[in-house]
Amino acid sequence: MRVWCLCFLLLGSVVLYGAVPNPDQNADGTMSETDLQALAAYLVGNDAPAVAALRADLSGDGQVGAPDLVEMQLLLAGQPVRNYVLLHRAVDATTLPPTGRVTVTMTVGHYGRDVIRGFWLTDCTPATLELTAFSVWLEGVELLDVWPESGLPGDIYDSYVARRWVLEVPPDFVAGHPLVPGETLLVVMELTATAAGSHALDACSWAGDGPAGVGPLFAVGDAALSVMVTVGE
Numbered sequence: 001m002r003v004w005c006l007c008f009l010l011l012g013s014v015v016l017y018g019a020v021p022n023p024d025q026n027a028d029g030t031m032s033e034t035d036l037q038a039l040a041a042y043l044v045g046n047d048a049p050a051v052a053a054l055r056a057d058l059s060g061d062g063q064v065g066a067p068d069l070v071e072m073q074l075l076l077a078g079q080p081v082r083n084y085v086l087l088h089r090a091v092d093a094t095t096l097p098p099t100g101r102v103t104v105t106m107t108v109g110h111y112g113r114d115v116i117r118g119f120w121l122t123d124c125t126p127a128t129l130e131l132t133a134f135s136v137w138l139e140g141v142e143l144l145d146v147w148p149e150s151g152l153p154g155d156i157y158d159s160y161v162a163r164r165w166v167l168e169v170p171p172d173f174v175a176g177h178p179l180v181p182g183e184t185l186l187v188v189m190e191l192t193a194t195a196a197g198s199h200a201l202d203a204c205s206w207a208g209d210g211p212a213g214v215g216p217l218f219a220v221g222d223a224a225l226s227v228m229v230t231v232g233e
Helices: 033-046 049-056 066-076
Strands: 085-091 101-110 117-126 129-138 148-150 160-166 184-193 197-201 204-209 216-220 227-231
Touching: 085 204, 085 227, 101 117, 117 129, 117 184, 117 197, 129 148, 129 160
Parallel strands: none
Antiparallel strands: 085 101, 101 184, 117 160, 117 204, 129 184, 148 160, 197 227, 204 216
């Protein structure tokens, strides 16, 4: 078992040119696709349609939707948008009987512009939820050579076990599993409860290597990924 730690890397910022309208168009205090649609309408009313589409479609996929929301949020946070990854956590149950099992699916969507090499995903789970089965899928193909590197309870967070899922290892990347723009990675974990109580699934992060001139990439999942699982007596 290898003991490892996370290195937090500081990334550059993006400079916006020209006037930028208020992104929270409906003034509800949060960014949503509704705001993006309103933003698109604003741009159409102030620019030629072709220019408006170019400015509202931040992800460059020809539509105004969730990927553009992610780009806008990163811009507002001063983060680079050249390469970004969208994480999502889903569970098949939030209430378990004693010794019950829950399947956790981590979905990784690459909406960036460059191939990311040496990609790895870290997920921290309560030590009271034991990993009993797993599978890793890249674009629908199961990666049988990807296994989790597990730490010890409390290595990073008290009472949590951190696991890192490494697609390929630099500098040679022998495994040959680059994360290509537009691809989706799934990490599916079966967790078995060993103690009663409420257990939060929240901390996660990802990292990888960008091409020459871009350098290392790193991001931490936000509170929206948090899921609470309750185990009965």
